[in-house]
Amino acid sequence: MLKVVVIGSGNVAQHLIKIFKNSGQINLVQAFSRKAETLLHLLEKEKITSSLADIKDADIYIIAISDDAITGVSEQLSFKNRLVVHTSGSVDMIQLDPKNRKGVFYPLQTFSKNKEVDFSTIPICLEAEYEKDYLLLENLANNISKTVISINSEQRKALHVSAVFVSNFVNHLYTIGDQICNEHKIPFNILQPLILESADKIVKLSPKAAQTGPAIRKDQKTIEKHLDFLSDENQKAIYTLLTNSIQQTNV
Amino acid sequence: MLKVVVIGSGNVAQHLIKIFKNSGQINLVQAFSRKAETLLHLLEKEKITSSLADIKDADIYIIAISDDAITGVSEQLSFKNRLVVHTSGSVDMIQLDPKNRKGVFYPLQTFSKNKEVDFSTIPICLEAEYEKDYLLLENLANNISKTVISINSEQRKALHVSAVFVSNFVNHLYTIGDQICNEHKIPFNILQPLILESADKIVKLSPKAAQTGPAIRKDQKTIEKHLDFLSDENQKAIYTLLTNSIQQTNV
Numbered sequence: 001m002l003k004v005v006v007i008g009s010g011n012v013a014q015h016l017i018k019i020f021k022n023s024g025q026i027n028l029v030q031a032f033s034r035k036a037e038t039l040l041h042l043l044e045k046e047k048i049t050s051s052l053a054d055i056k057d058a059d060i061y062i063i064a065i066s067d068d069a070i071t072g073v074s075e076q077l078s079f080k081n082r083l084v085v086h087t088s089g090s091v092d093m094i095q096l097d098p099k100n101r102k103g104v105f106y107p108l109q110t111f112s113k114n115k116e117v118d119f120s121t122i123p124i125c126l127e128a129e130y131e132k133d134y135l136l137l138e139n140l141a142n143n144i145s146k147t148v149i150s151i152n153s154e155q156r157k158a159l160h161v162s163a164v165f166v167s168n169f170v171n172h173l174y175t176i177g178d179q180i181c182n183e184h185k186i187p188f189n190i191l192q193p194l195i196l197e198s199a200d201k202i203v204k205l206s207p208k209a210a211q212t213g214p215a216i217r218k219d220q221k222t223i224e225k226h227l228d229f230l231s232d233e234n235q236k237a238i239y240t241l242l243t244n245s246i247q248q249t250n251v
Numbered sequence: 252m253l254k255v256v257v258i259g260s261g262n263v264a265q266h267l268i269k270i271f272k273n274s275g276q277i278n279l280v281q282a283f284s285r286k287a288e289t290l291l292h293l294l295e296k297e298k299i300t301s302s303l304a305d306i307k308d309a310d311i312y313i314i315a316i317s318d319d320a321i322t323g324v325s326e327q328l329s330f331k332n333r334l335v336v337h338t339s340g341s342v343d344m345i346q347l348d349p350k351n352r353k354g355v356f357y358p359l360q361t362f363s364k365n366k367e368v369d370f371s372t373i374p375i376c377l378e379a380e381y382e383k384d385y386l387l388l389e390n391l392a393n394n395i396s397k398t399v400i401s402i403n404s405e406q407r408k409a410l411h412v413s414a415v416f417v418s419n420f421v422n423h424l425y426t427i428g429d430q431i432c433n434e435h436k437i438p439f440n441i442l443q444p445l446i447l448e449s450a451d452k453i454v455k456l457s458p459k460a461a462q463t464g465p466a467i468r469k470d471q472k473t474i475e476k477h478l479d480f481l482s483d484e485n486q487k488a489i490y491t492l493l494t495n496s497i498q499q500t501n502v
Contacts, residue, residue: 011463067473090465090473109445110463115452123441149441158435159442161477166428166442167449168464169493170421175458175500177413184409190374190400191410191417192454194360198418199450201366203443207426212262212361213419214341222318222341226412234496241492242420245485249426 001027002140005055007073008064009033011111012087016064017042019119025143029058052076060140062087062105063096071095083133089160092153093127103128103137106156107145110167119144125151125159176235208250215246252278253391256306258324259315260284262362263338267315268293270370276394280309303327311391313338313356314347322346334384340411343404344378354379354388357407358396361418370395376402376410427486459501466497 004026006017013031017039020028028047032055033039036048049055055077063070064087074084074097084096085103096102104127109117124141126148128134134150141148151159174195181188201210214222223243230236255277257267264282268290271279279298283306284290287299300306306328314321315338325335325348335347336354347353355378360368375392377399379385385401392399402410425446432439452461465473474494481487 066468067470090476108441110449110452112452112456112461112463115455115461117448121444123444125441147441147444151437155435155437157476157480158431159437161480162428162431162437162442163445164464164466164477164490165424165431167445168462168466168497169489170424170446170449171453171458171462171464172466172493172497172500173416173421173424174453175462176496177417178458180409180413180416184406186402186406186410186413188457189454190359190376190398191413193372193374193398194414194418195421195450195453197368198361198421199446201361202422202425202446203440204366206439207422207429210366211419211422211426213415213422215415215419215423217317219318225341225408226415229408229412234499238420238492238496239415241489242423245427245489246419246423248485249423 001025002060002136002143003027003029003058004140005030005032005058005061006064007032007052007055007061009035009038010065011113012107013064014039014042014113015111015117015119016062016087016107019144023143026140030056053078055079059083059136060085060105061100067091071097074100083128083136085128085137089156089163093129094153101129101133103133104151104153104156105137105141106151108159108163110163110171120146123147123149125149125156127152127156173238176238179232180230180235211246211250213246215243216250218247252276253311253387253394254278254280254309255391256281256283256309256312257315258283258306258312260286260289261316262364263358264315265290265293265364266362266368266370267313267338267358270395274394277391281307304329306330310334310387311336311354311356312351318342322348325351334379334387336379336388340407340414344380345404352380352384354384355402355404355407356388356392357402359410359414361414361422371397374398374400376400376407378403378407424489427489430483431481431486462497462501464497466494467501469498 020026036050039048061084070086080099084100085105093102106125107122109122124145126137178188271277287301290299312335321337331350335351336356344353357376358373360373375396377388429439
């Protein structure tokens with residue numbers, strides 16, 4: 001059984017701990033958290049350490065912490081020549097300390113503390129310095145996901161930027177929709193079927209083919225009505241920029 | 252059985268024709284299209300007319316055509332004192348000609364020609380001048396959808412603007428994600444689970460609570476890396492505006 005240590009206690013770390021614990025195929029040896037209590041709802045006390053010096057032997061060490069802290073923590077590890085990976089979409093593999101063998105284990109998903117996810121549907125993007133390490137990571141990833149893919153650091157950066165557009169920014173547009181509904185005493189949940197269908201559509205159609213609405217129809221009258229209707233300057237600016245962008249993309 | 256005539260041949264009209272035909276509870280008397288051939292794959296020839304003067308008797312006439320044409324077509328109808336509704340999110344009920352009883356039958360969904368939708372999940376937003384007409388519309392709507400809601404013209408406008416943000420603009424962000432993936436030879440479909448999860452999340456969490464990513468973390472380093480990475484000026488402008496907007500919304 002693959003022996004794994006998870007270093008971190010945030011959203012990604014906690015989701016990984018849960019899935020490794022439940023897989024039955026992976027030996028989650030230990031987890032590291034500066035504050036042990038943040039993981040006590042997931043793991044018995046003996047499996048949690050708050051000292052980097054006390055980290056146990058394992059096949060794979062997964063650093064799942066904030067981007068800025070990855071290099072520093074990889075430097076503070078007291079062992080050498082082992083496989084140490086991070087889980088970040090935007091950090092190059094080479095930012096890991098060279099005393100250990102480097103790799104990346106990037107689950108392409110958005111994790112919120114209070115929302116369970118089906119890990120088997122999450123693509124896991126892998127990178128490793130050495131072929132044998134890639135195979136180790138692949139073995140680990142195949143145990144928890146149906147989609148495992150080799151992605152180099154440059155591609156991962158592109159993927160991460162794309163993910164910001166299709167997930168973080170998309171969620172912000174949901175927030176604006178929610179604000180507008182609230183202002184007019186409309187329950188936001190009546191927009192949910194539309195939101196789900198808009199996401200589901202692009203499983204079958206390319207996003208370009210799926211584009212609808214006043215912008216692509218060049219329906220200037222509706223566009224002006226909408227801009228008139230909006231009172232928030234920030235919402236107006238977003239409406240204008242995205243409308244122009246749709247029209248430029250689809251000439 | 253409720254007798255219905257659909258006036259129009261676009262996406263919304265075609266979806267309505269299909270669902271009325273299949274409901275078993277509604278008598279779709281006739282459909283009007285300037286070009287009869289656009290509806291021949293859905294209806295027998297005898298049920299299609301291309302002359303407004305030949306429209307038959309019915310309980311409800313549904314005008315499902317482009318916003319700009321609604322008033323004109325409602326004026327050209329040769330009958331009086333019947334219930335005539337439109338399906339538009341952004342046209343006031345009073346823009347219908349006053350010689351007939353006015354109403355609105357607005358299915359809140361995005362319709363594409365090549366994508367089937369489950370009509371029963373689509374909220375239908377109703378408005379009518381007279382109580383008895385509202386009940387007729389409610390009867391019709393309840394036959395095809397689980398969610399029927401009374402929405403006045405002002406609220407419908409707000410709903411339509413919200414829908415542009417959470418559907419049309421969201422789809423454009425998918426398009427940008429697709430462009431970035433293409434440029435870097437990454438299959439766009441590995442973003443699909445992320446896209447579906449981001450939509451699914453807000454069924455359980457408010458969009459504000461669901462917000463993740465570098466903007467809300469105020470992770471300036473990642474934000475700058477991303478802006479550096481993007482070469483398209485339009486994509487940069489959208490990235491900057493939405494990042495600022497997330498940070499302003501969540502102070």
